[in-house]
Amino acid sequence: MIAHLPILQVIIPLMAAPICLFLKRAQLVWIFSVLVSGVAFLISILLLQQVMDSGMISYELGGWQAPWGIEYRIDTLNAFLLLIITAISTIVLLAAQTSIEKEIAKSKHTLFYVLYLLSLTGMLGIVSSGDVFNVFVFLEISSLSAYALIAMGKDRQALWASYQYLIMGTIGATFMLIGIGLMYQMTGTLNMQDLSQRLPEVAQTRTVFTAFVFVIVGVCLKLALFPLHQWLPNAYAYAPSIVTAFFAATATKVAIYLLIRFTFSIFGVSFSSTTIPLQTLFMALGLIGIFIASTSAIYQTNIKLLFAYSSIAQIGYMIVGFSIATVTGLTATLLHLFNHALMKSAIFLALGAVMYRLGSVQLSNFQGLGRQMPLTMAAIVVGGLSLIGVPLTVGFISKWYLLIALLEQGWWPIAVLILLGSILAVIYVWRIVEVAYFKEPLANQALVKEAPILFLVPIWTLIIANIYFGVDTRLSVQVAQSAARSLFGVTP
Structure with missing residues (x-):
């Protein structure tokens, strides 16, 4: 079981999200969600302890060896992020049942927990994955559920905030996807470790420069770096309070993780800070x-x-x-x-x-x-x-x-x-x-x-x-x- 912790970290909340639909009582759905997030938190503690003691963990999905297969790669950086995301998620969820009583219609309470767990899954997947296309897939899972969660705010301005975030988030994701596509065109791989070894050979080409710019702009839109921050104030102000408490502590942190991962681990420090x-x-x-x-x-x-x-x-x-x-x-x-x-x-x-x-x-x-x-x-x-x-x-x-x-x-x-x-x-x-x-x-x-x-x-x-x-x-x-x-x- 210990060997499968990297994939369990993502699979457990992903599988739990649709199960919420079959639990009839709102209180039962809340307890179940807290337990699921708590299990993810315990897994993150074990992963961080393992990484600090033994070094980086590589988990190959389906027995396919990287870079041909999808790899989950856990080092100190993403183990630290996993700890932050799951800890905040669990603590915030403790207050969720009380908070949403006044801010979200009762008929939507179960849907709230489904979307919350999907958003949690997306963030954990982004941080765990060692494959850049999978990062994009999990980014979309997290973002789409985030748009819906923000739109649940009781103020009508929540709909506008969600729509604004949808537009800006989609532009950011598109920029990232174009950058990832250009990287694949030049290297023939999507594995982060493999990319870090192949990109230096073609680092001085216009295509790689363009890929880098597209990825960085896309990530900066997601992390709300000035002047690409216009979506954030309304999204935080008009979302339900529980959603704001969760996203303010995690969403932009995941985007900063991506910025660090792309600039340091994939493109490399010398390219990121001297070439550009x-x-x-x-x-x-x-x-x-x-x-x-x-x-x-x-x-x-x-x-x-x-x-x-x-x-x-x-x-x-x-x-x-x-x-x-x-x-x-x-x-x-x-x-x-x-x-x-x-x-x-x-x-x-x-x-x-x-x-x-x-x-x-x-x-x-x-x-x-x-x-x-x-x-x-x-x-x-x-x-x-x-x-x-x-x-x-x-x-x-x-x-x-x-x-x-x-x-x-x-x-x-x-x-x-x-x-x-x-x-x-x-x-x-x-x-x-x-x-x-x-x-x-x-x-x-x-x-x-x-x-x-x-x-x-x-x-x-x-x-x-x-x-x-x-x-x-x-x-x-x-x-x-x-x-x-x-x-x-x-x-x-």
């Missing part, structure tokens, strides 16, 4: 994204929209770390993948609790909420402090490594810009704190109660993780450094 000036371009786009998105967040009155813009800014930090093109810079990016997932899933779950009680997440409705929903608001504040990068939170660890990476290169002006970006986060977090703690409750919501226990348990599990991994960094830093070193070919 990707480093300078990404550094500029990352910094511009931080400032424009953070500034936009300051002026939002819908709190989900505020934190959606914040997510675009946080993607900017990851891209800056990636663009430094050093082991420390990539370590900072991988750390922030993990840490940002903890922050944003906690914040959006807490906003889901506010939505459950108030039916709105407008800033004006937060008046006096610090006294009425103390545990929920405390979670939002701690999550906000983590976004800012306050010591003893995970956000501090990410920015510390990012600043070290910049100073190692002597790029202190960019380090100063990173600190200024954090000050902008202080402003938009403070707006929420001011309204929630320093203003009297509105007359029509004087009897607001604290969130239900099924909300508070997952919210505070994530908040405690925000603090724990901000103090004890052994797991996150060790895995991130190991993944970064292996991608640069540096032996420990």
Whole structure:
């Protein structure tokens, strides 16, 4: 059984999705979905432990040896991503039954879990696969279910957000498919390991340059890198709260994984950072994204929209770390993948609790909420402090490594810009704190109660993780450094 863990990671949620249709009661479907996601989480722990102890795992499907057959290839990088995706999925699902009561029609509850598990399957497949065409297939599974999940939001604007994401997502997927097709034309293979060996022989051809550009643009659309981010704010703001909490912590992280995988493992570091000036371009786009998105967040009155813009800014930090093109810079990016997932899933779950009680997440409705929903608001504040990068939170660890990476290169002006970006986060977090703690409750919501226990348990599990991994960094830093070193070919 241990030998089959790579395929079980993907097959279990894929098989579970249609089974949900045969379970009549909504509560039974919820319990089943939590168990399925929990099993995937346990498998991801075992895979990460195995990779850290024994090295890369290669799993050949159907007994066909790679590159002729499809291969699942698990190394430190994707084992780390599998852990993030399955952990967040399981914790978020704990609050799903309570949350969707108020946000999704009862007749659609079973469909919600089917689509959720399909989206989870797609993300796990993208991360596990060692075949670039399979990456595209799983990307479509994840994306199509994501469009439907976003459209389930109770506000009619959810339909527009879903349609907007559909158009942009389809363009991104098409760009990636064209790039993959051109790579296949030049090498005759779709296996990632095989591509990494054959591409250098034809690296200076126009076809490979074109393939690289198409793939990178397609991935950047998926990860919402400025200025290709227009689909993200509305998608996060108007999707059901559970969907936002899951996607904010995982979807863009999977896209950043693809960016790293294509640039480091397939095309190679020298091609990606020297043949094409990707480093300078990404550094500029990352910094511009931080400032424009953070500034936009300051002026939002819908709190989900505020934190959606914040997510675009946080993607900017990851891209800056990636663009430094050093082991420390990539370590900072991988750390922030993990840490940002903890922050944003906690914040959006807490906003889901506010939505459950108030039916709105407008800033004006937060008046006096610090006294009425103390545990929920405390979670939002701690999550906000983590976004800012306050010591003893995970956000501090990410920015510390990012600043070290910049100073190692002597790029202190960019380090100063990173600190200024954090000050902008202080402003938009403070707006929420001011309204929630320093203003009297509105007359029509004087009897607001604290969130239900099924909300508070997952919210505070994530908040405690925000603090724990901000103090004890052994797991996150060790895995991130190991993944970064292996991608640069540096032996420990």
